[in-house]
Amino acid sequence: MNKQGKAVILMMDSFGIGGAEDAAKFDDQGADTLGHIAAARGHLNLPNLAALGLFKAAEASTGKAPAAGAQGPALVSLPSKYGFMREISHGKDTSSGHWEMAGCPVQFDWGYFKPDYPSFPPELIEKICKEAGLPGILGDKAASGTAIIDELGEEHIKTGKPICYTSADSVFQIAAHEKHFGLDRLYKVCEIAFKYVKPYNIARVIARPFEGEKPGEFKRTKNRHDYSVTPPMPTLLDAIKNAGGQVISVGKISDIFAKQGITRAVKASGLTELWDTTLAEVKNAAPGSLIFTNFVDFDMAWGHRRDVEGYATGLEYFDTRLPELAALLGPNDIVFITADHGCDPTYKGTDHTREHVPVIMFGPQVKPAFLGGRDTYADLGQTAADFFGLEPLKYGKSFLKD
Known part of the structure; x- marks a missing residue:
């Protein structure tokens, strides 16, 4: 295992950037979490995410740049790769999205309870x-x-x-x-x-x-x-752990993976605490470590609640913390920013929405590139496996050297 650097995954729960090609199958035609928040808000100040390629990725996803308005000065100037990813898992749920980005798409159908009373047998x-x-x-x-x-x-x-x-x-x-x-x-x-x-x-x-x-x-x-339930096959997390690396989960990541592949689980909740905890773990983690954080508020507090202003304010706060993370990175470290599904707060109902998600990778040694539309979330996991010098995962294509 290559232990020269560490990797960080910032998983922005529910942060979709435009409807997926199969959105009609999920009755989610027209959903666009980022685009609709920007349009409803009128201005969305995300200078660091913009500099890393978020808006360009969103434009590639939808064919239209988000109406976010003029951006302030960016404080993160590290090179980045950016694009969007499509989901091949059968669902648009938390487990499917997380497992797929770790190299384990859900190729079966989950069971569901009916929505009306009584839901349960x-x-x-x-x-x-x-x-x-x-x-x-x-x-x-x-x-x-x-x-x-x-x-x-x-x-x-x-x-x-x-x-x-x-x-x-x-x-x-x-x-x-x-x-x-x-x-x-x-x-x-x-x-x-x-x-x-x-x-x-x-x-x-x-x-x-x-x-x-x-x-x-x-x-x-x-x-x-x-x-x-446990993922049906080994994931990126298992591969890192089995090779002697550390997998540090922050927030609900450990629960989502049923503790599989986790070497240390750190509890945290709320956007501020999740950021504080993530920065502390990045600072203290040894090379060869993966720090994997789920920022649940985007989904739980704002997406499902259909709170456009809360979601927008949360995004702007998230953006302000990125310079702190960039300052902690060693010369061989990398950061991924992505999501597990959409949850458009302007859309009908209160459920997740089937969308493309952003994929951004940045770090001191990253070669800048536009990644286009990736065929599966598992490309992220395959890239991380490539970064750590591990055997290829079953799914996904690495973009480490793209």
Whole structure:
């Protein structure tokens, strides 16, 4: 394994840059997370991302430059490669996007629960409640996580029934109050649920703890935990770990990969804390390390909530932290910026959108290049494997030397 440098993946959860060719299959025609945020906002100041090629990548993806307006001075001047990537996985969900960029496309169909009440099969709920000692559940439908907590939080506190809901993703989500229900108890219920959803081919069970005493005050805490099935084949993370390198996950990356290939998992939440933690890990990591961060707020707090201004402000803040990262890079280090799917906050509904995602690679020794449209997210993983001197992954084409 080549241990001369380290690699960083900044995974901007849900940051699509234009509708994919197969968007109609997902009823997502016309979605464009970046383009529509820029148009709705009127101005989007991302000078560092622009200098690294983001807007050019978006224009290549859609045929039209984002209406972002004039940009301020860029403080990152490192050479970059830029383009966009297409997804070949069957879904537009978190697990599929992350696994594919690590070299493991999802070439099978996940199971899904129906959106209308009751979403869950009665026999499934009966098994979970019996083993967990629950008096029943609330919810039992597809819903926005923040909305359903406001709707049912008080009843949950009074009855002790957890709030169970799903979405367009392959998920079974359980929300419960940290104090009144108990965090450890919530995790135990999720472990039980994870066991019983396996026959339904569900990708994840998600614990959604919250606090507060009444609607308008309920707020989800940072103690979310995902129970995920394992990727069906070894990923980039496994390859690095098996070769003696370090794989440091920040945020929910470890949960998404079911801890497979992770040497150290660092918890963090919120855009500021995720950035602070990432910078600290990059500073301290040894050559031969991969630091992999999921910036979940773009998806969870703004994309699904259809909050255009929140998303735009988050993007601008993200951009301001890039110079700090650039200053920490050694001569042989590289950084990737990408996403796992779209979640256009101007689009109908509250679900993910099937989109192209950006792929940007920068660092002191990077040879500048326009990468065009890549055929799979797995090109990123293959490039990282090439960078570390590992055996080629099964999927993807490296652009390290392009």
